Amino acid sequence: MRWSVILENLPQLLHGAWLTLELVLVSGVLGLAIAVPMAIVRCSRFASVRAFPWVYIYFFRGTPLLVQIFLVYYGLGQSPWVRDSLLWPVLSQAYWCAIIAFTFNTSAYTAEILRGAIQAVPEGEVEAARALGMGRVVTWRRIVLPRAFRIALPAYSNEVILMLKGSALASTITLLDLTGMARTIIARTYTPLEIFLAAGVLYVLITFLILGGFRLVERRLNRHLRPRTGH
Amino acid sequence: MPELQGFGAQLAAGAWVTTQVAVYAMAVAVVLGLLGALAKEAPVAPLRWLANLYTGMVRGLPELLVILLVYFGSARLLTTAAGWFGHNGYVELSAFAAGVVALAFNYGAYLTEVFRGALHTIPRGHVEAGLALGLGRRRIFRRIVLPQVWRVALPAVGNIFMSLLKDTALVSVIGIEDLMRETALAVGYTKEPFTFYLAAALIYLGLTAVATLVIHTLERHTSHGMRTLSS
Numbered sequence: 001m002r003w004s005v006i007l008e009n010l011p012q013l014l015h016g017a018w019l020t021l022e023l024v025l026v027s028g029v030l031g032l033a034i035a036v037p038m039a040i041v042r043c044s045r046f047a048s049v050r051a052f053p054w055v056y057i058y059f060f061r062g063t064p065l066l067v068q069i070f071l072v073y074y075g076l077g078q079s080p081w082v083r084d085s086l087l088w089p090v091l092s093q094a095y096w097c098a099i100i101a102f103t104f105n106t107s108a109y110t111a112e113i114l115r116g117a118i119q120a121v122p123e124g125e126v127e128a129a130r131a132l133g134m135g136r137v138v139t140w141r142r143i144v145l146p147r148a149f150r151i152a153l154p155a156y157s158n159e160v161i162l163m164l165k166g167s168a169l170a171s172t173i174t175l176l177d178l179t180g181m182a183r184t185i186i187a188r189t190y191t192p193l194e195i196f197l198a199a200g201v202l203y204v205l206i207t208f209l210i211l212g213g214f215r216l217v218e219r220r221l222n223r224h225l226r227p228r229t230g231h
Numbered sequence: 232m233p234e235l236q237g238f239g240a241q242l243a244a245g246a247w248v249t250t251q252v253a254v255y256a257m258a259v260a261v262v263l264g265l266l267g268a269l270a271k272e273a274p275v276a277p278l279r280w281l282a283n284l285y286t287g288m289v290r291g292l293p294e295l296l297v298i299l300l301v302y303f304g305s306a307r308l309l310t311t312a313a314g315w316f317g318h319n320g321y322v323e324l325s326a327f328a329a330g331v332v333a334l335a336f337n338y339g340a341y342l343t344e345v346f347r348g349a350l351h352t353i354p355r356g357h358v359e360a361g362l363a364l365g366l367g368r369r370r371i372f373r374r375i376v377l378p379q380v381w382r383v384a385l386p387a388v389g390n391i392f393m394s395l396l397k398d399t400a401l402v403s404v405i406g407i408e409d410l411m412r413e414t415a416l417a418v419g420y421t422k423e424p425f426t427f428y429l430a431a432a433l434i435y436l437g438l439t440a441v442a443t444l445v446i447h448t449l450e451r452h453t454s455h456g457m458r459t460l461s462s
Contacts, residue, residue, distance in 0.1 A: 062435065179299070200300070
């Protein structure tokens with residue numbers, strides 16, 4: 001084992017780790033923005049309305065993330081219509097293709113988590129809101145969604161960790177994220193064990209970072225449930 | 232389905248390889264999971280530490296990284312190990328073996344947690360009853376504990392198999408000629424990435440649908456004679 005090779009290439013690996021974090025963060029936020037309306041529609045009383053999110057969620061949860069990435073990165077360019085469109089400067093970049101694929105993927109999983117959480121909100125709380133004269137929209141905004149977010153948080157933190165691990169697939173479409181950077185360094189130094197292990201340690205550290213962040217959010221969201229100290 | 236310009240048979244062959252990778256990896260992962268669960272419950276502390284290190288580490292590492300690490304890293308470990316036994320020369324795992332081992336290593340960690348949870352649901356009295364009947368430890372495990380663990384764990388095991396089935400797409404990165412790789416080859420000839428990756432996505436959906444069916448059948452079979460809420 002040549003441990004010094006890790007130190008020599010650490011700045012590059014950290015650079016890759018930064019891109020990994022960025023991919024997770026950007027697609028996580030965008031995915032959440034899609035997932036919330038998707039979950040609400042998924043809870044509709046009408047089967048025909050529920051059908052669209054159902055198909056969307058079924059497709060993105062039932063197919064490998066790698067297929068989805070390739071479908072966006074290689075696939076979209078197949079039609080001349082896409083290549084001539086205004087969006088092509090964006091869609092021809094690996095970075096945005098990765099963001100798009102990750103966003104769709106995580107939004108499907110997140111929507112399903114949120115749906116479960118929405119359905120787990122106690123019926124009595126919704127009835128109490130109605131009894132106080134809140135309308136449908138206000139009830140969703142003030143009661144159902146805040147409660148659902150709290151219920152979904154632990155499951156959502158798992159989803160973010162899975163997204164972090166999935167983000168390694170960005171390396172298959174030429175991006176130099178943590179895994180991509182590791183592969184590039186290995187191609188030059190031929191020290192797969194050392195560099196992959198170092199990358200693995202960085203991934204575990206990022207996992208701890210994310211879990212720590214979620215613990216803070218959870219504490220803040222649930223602060224009204226903690227026993228009061230002092231007075 | 233359209234004839235896919237004569238590449239239908241090639242994709243079917245790839246889907247068969249994908250199925251094989253998934254089934255073999257799952258079989259090895261179940262063994263690893265059972266061993267892991269037993270190690271976590273072992274009275275010997277170092278065994279518990281080892282099992283905790285295993286599950287903790289794998290949960291933080293991307294599957295792709297593990298696959299690359301096993302494929303490229305194992306060659307050096309194996310060559311060194313073979314050296315101790317007097318074999319001079321290069322030893323490496325085939326891509327197929329490396330892919331199966333890496334996926335099994337990954338999913339074995341998730342199965343460890345599932346089996347551990349299931350072990351806890353077996354009442355102590357069942358083991359004691361076995362002891363009272365004069366059965367040996369090993370036979371109690373095989374005849375009394377294991378069948379019940381299997382039944383309790385099956386729904387979660389089914390979910391894990393679904394994830395594994397989708398993650399087999401990653402082994403195409405190390406050159407196994409699975410569905411993903413055959414699709415990439417077809418794309419290389421036809422220059423129709425969208426058509427072919429969409430076809431691959433639909434085949435994966437088909438595979439997961441078949442897997443769901445098999446799991447449901449298994450669940451019905453193992454819960455024969457069990458009372459459920461619905462019945």
